[in-house]
Amino acid sequence: MKNTGKKRLIRFCLTLLVLTLIGSSIFQRNRAPKLRSIAEIRSSYLPKSQRDLTILSQSAPSSLPPDNTVWNGPGRIEKRDGAFLVTLDDQKWFEPGSAKMNSNGIHAVISAAQAIKTAFPRWKSLQIEVQGHTNSAPVVRHRALYPSNWELSGSRAFTVVRLLDASGFPGKNLSGVGYADSRPEANGARRKIVVRISDRVSGPEYREESL
Numbered sequence: 001m002k003n004t005g006k007k008r009l010i011r012f013c014l015t016l017l018v019l020t021l022i023g024s025s026i027f028q029r030n031r032a033p034k035l036r037s038i039a040e041i042r043s044s045y046l047p048k049s050q051r052d053l054t055i056l057s058q059s060a061p062s063s064l065p066p067d068n069t070v071w072n073g074p075g076r077i078e079k080r081d082g083a084f085l086v087t088l089d090d091q092k093w094f095e096p097g098s099a100k101m102n103s104n105g106i107h108a109v110i111s112a113a114q115a116i117k118t119a120f121p122r123w124k125s126l127q128i129e130v131q132g133h134t135n136s137a138p139v140v141r142h143r144a145l146y147p148s149n150w151e152l153s154g155s156r157a158f159t160v161v162r163l164l165d166a167s168g169f170p171g172k173n174l175s176g177v178g179y180a181d182s183r184p185e186a187n188g189a190r191r192k193i194v195v196r197i198s199d200r201v202s203g204p205e206y207r208e209e210s211l
Helices: 002-045 050-058 103-119 149-166
Strands: 076-080 083-089 126-133 174-178 192-199
Touching (some): 149 174, 149 192
Antiparallel strands (some): 076 083, 083 192, 126 192
């Protein structure tokens, strides 16, 4: 009797073990396709090259407002090549041959900064390039600091950059460049400050080679 009971117990344990192994095998077979499916879905969202990164970034929502955005600041605004240009015609805001700006110029730049914040709700995420332009007259004063109009126009641009930085614009999004007298207006005017406002992600300057 004792041997029969032991045999039954052993048979029961073996049966239970076999059933457990069969159940585990079925579970693994059902689970494996799900894991592969998740991996496939995840890989489908990952960019496969730098070109895909560019496509994904260009499809992101733009931070720029519509073309008919209202401008209540000094100067004039226009949209060109996917960016907004705010042109501030120089009203003798700089001392002759100098990058030092007088109080009228400082007030104009601060007013433009406030107008940008109003016209561009997502102004903190935008790339802002300040372009300095001079006339064709050679530099007479301060030639040790500004050997030519290239250096003078660049320094004037960075004077405006510093004012924008002081007005709260993120420094990492600000840049300056000088064009001397190389880009006159249609009427021949050259002395001006141009503030170029573009989308930092989907702007025209964002291309594959910049990644």
